[in-house]
Amino acid sequence: MxxxxxxxxxxxxxxxxxxxxxxxxxxxxxxxxxxxxxxxxxxxxxxxxxxxxxxxxxxxxxxxxxxxxxxxxxxxxxxxxxxxxxxxxxxxxxLAHLSIAASLTIAEYLLPSWLVAVRSRQVDVGQPPTDFTMTATNSERVAGLVRGGLVDLGFVEGPEPPEGLRHRLIAVDSLVVVVGRDHPWAQRSPRRVTASALAATPLVIREEGSGTRTVLERALASRSMAPPVLELSSTAAVIAAVAAGAGPAALSSYAVRNDVASGRLVRVAVSGLDLSRRLHAVWTGGAQPPRGPARELVDWAARRES
Structure with a gap:
């Protein structure tokens, strides 16, 4: 000028x-x-x-x-x-719209309740409720959407947050091994297998780029994993395949808790294997999520799951 x-x-x-x-x-x-x-x-x-x-x-x-x-x-x-x-x-x-991308576990089992809670709080304080739009995909794709500016906020799962993005820890989750109720492992007492036995067994697994798969593969990195019996692109599909007897799977404790409680799936402990993982909110820009509904949502999720 x-x-x-x-x-x-x-x-x-x-x-x-x-x-x-x-x-x-x-x-x-x-x-x-x-x-x-x-x-x-x-x-x-x-x-x-x-x-x-x-x-x-x-x-x-x-x-x-x-x-x-x-x-x-x-x-x-x-x-x-x-x-x-x-x-x-x-x-x-x-302020009126917030676009979100979330890994499938978070999108299917956690995020809906977070969105309802944030909108309810906004109504309670006389604030116009935010319109949320959500894309459910794997963690790798979520990180790409956030980096590309295609969404305002992301939620991912994995051993660590994606590189190059601001992040905040929301919760610590753990994968659990589950089988169908007629699977031989379900008949054991106690229901326990070794990490080596898990690695040697063909599993039902998620697709490449999934946070669930990344955690499992890193946990078994020192062992040779058998080729999967099925590779599926959604948690719901993996659960259905396991319940039908396709084989064991390692899935989020959030994802299987209702099926385990109902007896549809049976949880099997694994000796000597750390399957814990972290759920993160991710964004670009400042050290804190953008002011407004993005920060409200991240704050609520962190308090709710802590």
């Missing part, structure tokens, strides 16, 4: 002088002292290189150059008002 262009507040002052015919009246409308107003006029005159006002006993009169500047300034002020209105609309739109 040219070094000869005054700032908006200075231009606004000059337009008010033209309307009121008085520097003191213009200063009063802007909520500044007459001394401050005079200083702004001198700054503008220095930038432009020409007097803009003539002071008289009856007030302030625009010079010929001052009158030209006011004509141009009105167009600038109109554009600034349009810009301000547009930015306010963008901010309101951001």
């Amino acid at each position: 040219s070094t000869h262009v005054p700032d908006l507040r200075g231009l606004e002052l000059l337009v008010l002088v033209a309307r009121t015919g008085s520097l003191s009246s213009a200063a009063a409308e802007l909520g500044i002292s007459q001394q401050a107003a005079s200083s702004r006029v001198r700054t503008m005159e220095s930038l432009i290189g020409s007097p803009l006002l003539t002071r008289t006993t009856k007030g302030s009169v625009l010079t010929q150059h001052g009158d030209l500047v006011v004509q141009w300034a009105r167009a600038v002020m109109d554009a600034a008002e349009q810009l301000d209105a547009g930015l306010a609309a963008l901010k309101q739109d951001r």
